[in-house]
Amino acid sequence: MTVQPIRLFGDPVLRTPAVEVADFDKELHKLVKDLWDTMESQGGAGLAAPQLGVGLRVFTYHCDGASGHLVNPTWVATDEDTQLGEEGCLSIPGLYWDCVRAKNVVARGWNMHGEPVQLEGSDLLARCLQHETDHLDGVLFVDRLDADTRKAAMKEIRQAEWFDGGTPVIKQSPHPLFGGAV
Numbered sequence: 001m002t003v004q005p006i007r008l009f010g011d012p013v014l015r016t017p018a019v020e021v022a023d024f025d026k027e028l029h030k031l032v033k034d035l036w037d038t039m040e041s042q043g044g045a046g047l048a049a050p051q052l053g054v055g056l057r058v059f060t061y062h063c064d065g066a067s068g069h070l071v072n073p074t075w076v077a078t079d080e081d082t083q084l085g086e087e088g089c090l091s092i093p094g095l096y097w098d099c100v101r102a103k104n105v106v107a108r109g110w111n112m113h114g115e116p117v118q119l120e121g122s123d124l125l126a127r128c129l130q131h132e133t134d135h136l137d138g139v140l141f142v143d144r145l146d147a148d149t150r151k152a153a154m155k156e157i158r159q160a161e162w163f164d165g166g167t168p169v170i171k172q173s174p175h176p177l178f179g180g181a182v
């Protein structure tokens with residue numbers, strides 16, 4: 001096991017856009033393993049490299065019977081359907097709010113060996129793929145909540161026992177709900 005500590009809301013690394021992976025080398029393989037082991041140890045649906053303090057565009061996922069990892073991922077919505085459902089984040093432990101996401105997406109990227117990967121997802125898996133890609137842009141799901149819910153969420157975060165008083169930042173995702181970058 002190579003379980004690593006997960007960075008929490010307030011850590012600047014979670015607000016820093018990650019860079020594209022250029023070398024599909026042993027270090028990348030180790031990163032994918034660390035992500036996988038840490039995600040599994042927490043029972044998470046997904047985990048992105050910035051959550052381990054690594055600024056590379058990589059995440060792992062394990063939800064709705066699908067599991068794996070994506071390097072340099074992008075996604076697009078395959079129709080205009082949306083879903084409103086409960087969402088959480090290992091970097092915002094113990095707190096959940098309803099968040100609007102595209103319902104059906106296709107994600108593309110590479111595996112750690114540099115081979116192209118394409119993955120279609122609906123419902124929970126689609127939510128996960130969008131959530132993890134957001135992490136690579138320094139975006140957290142609280143950024144996507146409606147104004148009232150976000151205000152309540154920020155209050156709960158500030159009161160959470162794990163929150164150490166970092167400056168809460170709200171960011172705009174470069175990926176709108178529809179037509180994420182190709």
Ligand SMILES: [Zn+2]
Binds near residue numbers: 090131135
């Ligand atoms: Zn998250």
